Amino acid sequence: MKLTLGSTQTKAIATVILIALLCLAPMALSEFRLGLLGKFLAFAILAMGLDLIWGYTGILSLGHGVYFGLGAYCMAMHLKLVASDGGLPDFMSWSGVEKLPWFWAPFHSAGAALLLAIAVPTLVALFLGYLTFRNRIRGSFFSILSQALVIITVTLFVGQQGYTGGSNGLTSFSTFLGMPVGDPATKTLFYYVTVVLVGLVICFCLWLTSGKLGNILIAIRDSENRVRFLGYNPVAYKVFIYCVSAALAGLAGVMFVLHEGIISPAQMGIVPSIEMVLWVAVGGRATIFGAIIGTILTNSAKTTFSEAYPDWWPILIGAMFIVVTMFLPKGIVGSIHDLLKRRKKTTSSPASPRSSASLAATAGTEPNNT
Template sequence: MISALSNNKIKIALSLILLLILLLAPTLLSEFRLSLLGKFLAYAVLAMGLDLIWGYTGILSLGHGVYFGLGAYCMAMHLKLAASGSQLPDFMSWSGVEQLPAFWLPFHSAGFTLLLALLVPMLVAFALGYLTFRNRIRGSFFSILSQALVIITVTLFVGQQGYTGGTNGLTNFDTFLGWKLGEASTKLTFYYITVAVVAIALVLCLWLASSRLGKILVAIRDAENRVRFIGFDPVAYKVFIYCVSAGLAGVAGVLFVLQEGIISPAQMGIVPSIEMVLWVALGGRATVVGAIIGAVLTNAAKTTFSEAYPEWWPILMGAMFIVVTLFLPRGIVGTLKDRLEHWTRRSEVQAAAALKTAVSPPLGFTDLELEKPQ
């Protein structure tokens, strides 16, 4: 009970400190650095969803780049139509497409675009999750299947040059809901919107993790067969949380496109999908807050190393992951929680020992001797 209360206090404290830092960041960073931080926070939304399925449920997905890319492409299609006006998007004209494809038409609406950016990743996740979890495919086999989904999706998007922009993807956007995307005020607005979405996603994930659902997810992670034997259906819970995770990845894709101004198949490939798992591992599995910290720190380190050491940065990144794995196997936040719990238990033991000493009778006297009449 005390440990659970301590964990909740740690999560709340870290969350408040983190949000305060993010709100003050515009006063401390340049416009370029603030734009980078906004992009990293978009990644953090995805990382929190990934932590729900990997850290709490034990589902290792190596294909979350697909869900991120689907959400990003939905928003990019709307932005491209807005930039093209009444004409066909430029890449379609170059590819010989003479008429706007029917599946592009709904993306004229910004509201419908946001809805699709959430629903399309969730529907794909539902199809994959239901078919695999129902057949009790899990562990490394599910991870391999998720990577196969990445290969299929990337190949499809690259091959359909006239409909998706091919290898180059979608870019050259101008406005969103009347806001000029290149203006500093618009970038600042999108940054605060991203912080707000991070806060909402954080509250949602913490609530799910601490609820009865979260306890069942942890039970599925630790002993799925036992959960099934006591009357719960692990398939339903796993499919549900997998869809929630995919939806958060889609939202992250929307935020990414609004701030970065481009999306291509390369950003939803195997390597980015594996990096997403590393964000959660670095921050700490089953911590939620750690997913945010891991996503921001990993990408900040990647940017810093690539700027300072353009030839050596992949080696430095690999060394960083090795060091974290060896010395912080529970991640940054996980290790911090373990240390604080250890110190709390030790202080409680010391306090109990001191109290016992204070109320104990003097050495050499027993209770019976103290009660003898004089």
Template sequence: MYGMLSIGGKYKLVLTAILLIALLAAPLLLSEFRLGLLGKFLAFAILAIGLDLIWGYTGILSLGHGVFFGLGAYAMAMHLKLAASGGELPDFMSWSGVETLPWFWVPFHSAGLAVLLAIAIPVLAALLIGYFTFRNRIRGSFFSILTQATVIIAVTLFVGQQGYTGGTNGLTNFSTFLGFSLSDPVVKRMLYIATVLILGLVLLASLKLASGKLGNILIAIRDAENRVRFLGYNPVTYKLFIYCVSAALAGIAGILFVLQEGIISPAQMGIVPSIEMVLWVAIGGRGTLFGAVIGALLTNTAKTTLSEAYPEWWPIVIGALFIIATMLLPQGIAGALSGWIQRYRVQRGNRRQPVRPAAALASSGLAEPGPEQS
């Protein structure tokens, strides 16, 4: 069983409270630019939590979560683009020869409907993919390859339909959301705080889910799916449910990412970003949820820092860090910390336990019987 699963509920609540307090204090310490980066990383952390639920707890390795993230981001970006163009035809459509607004763009005039669709569309995509794969018992490396194929299909589609999706450039040049200017520093801080609060809610809900009966069933499916089936549970139902939950979290992450980053393109939902998402969870610690958050924050911070200082070398350095972390910390950062805490508890308990005389042990029946007693 992985890392934090063995840590009690009160410790999880304390860790969550400490994390949220630290993040809410960040606007007092960081510049506007750094705060925007941190907000983007927190959106990634929400996605990482969902990925940990299906990989760390259920054993489903998805290498295509960039698709769900991209679908949520594009849905939000479509509303922002319509708002920036005053409800008229977006500029990139005019450049591509499109004369009227496509029918599937019309619902995105509404901000509320855009948010709902940004979550519902990834969920529907996950439902479709998961139903046919899980029902046919496609799992392991075969499922991972299939998810990568969906990434290739999605990226090709979004790049090819330039008149409807913006092509390679994607969607950008947003100005307002709900009437508030996205360039206003106050609005940026409010978006950051909203991201922190949503991350806290997602983390608490995921911890509650993972610590209950459903979490135990997911772990059992990961460790012995056939045995779960023999016990009368249908693994397909549980895998499909958690896969859709993970896709919904990816869609939420896409919404928050676009609002703070101001752009979404097919490159951000491709194979490389999808693999990086898995690295966040691996480095942070599978099956821990806290590790997913830590991995997303640390990995993206290191990536940004190294790309600024060594733009040509940072991919190699990131890869080396992943290899080192995998070899030295196979359970990730959170798993290693949890192991150290548990060993400390055991040692502390051993020191507190009084040494009882042999006579007292014998009288209590706890001493091993001697030759004459046997």
């Protein structure tokens, strides 16, 4: 069996190798570094969803921090209620709230919290996506609108101190499903769960983009009007993929809270939302694996630079983004993909045909001119 670049078999092998390496990581990393990698993998789930809408469909969302934050808050609310042991969460008591708000009640259940962490971002994306895409709002106008959503959401969460924890957010968790969240064994378990989810999301994204749906999404990205003239409804496809991306962002938020132990409005603001887009840009748009590599590489560089150069790390990160944009416009994976395609085309191109006279001379005969 011959493997070709970008084939299903190649992607399957790449997925298996990646998951195998991630499963072996706990043997080589310290507890602290393993926790960081787990957090980066949670971000990678979000980045793959963002790649679906930006890389494949051409929808640049600068507000995905909202969907990430909503999923994270849903899980954090459950963890906070468990830590409160039947009483009011501490920040509510400090804010003068005397009774648990009605919308907190479903989060007593871990299952309900997980379900809502996916459902709430999806419903918000459905509402926003339908209104904007139906009215053919796209390009920079949609990007600005998504940033407006971030501003509104962050302002709401900061202002409702008694219900959301305000600017401090939610933290001080104790257990999840009876397991102490701070225990090293529990953290390792969370890491493996994240690895499994990353593998499932990779398979799901590759399945979505490898068939007819993927071709339609790419066609919408390249020429939406032409897709409409061919009889397809771009609105339905754009709303669907936008909701899928929001659901993956909510799932990423769940795993982030379990790894990090805190969520605040600052982590769902404009700057984090823009950083999420940069993860995909660095790794390579419309590659899926590029979203993972870009996320891990960018966040690892951010951690390394901040530890080694605490006063200069923002400049170094900015320089890295500039270098990638100038010299690798298609991202790391996209540029490697193009390089391999050019090399393959060069090595497989046939030699130029020789003239009949040249062939005859080589054979020692004269060409037949009759």
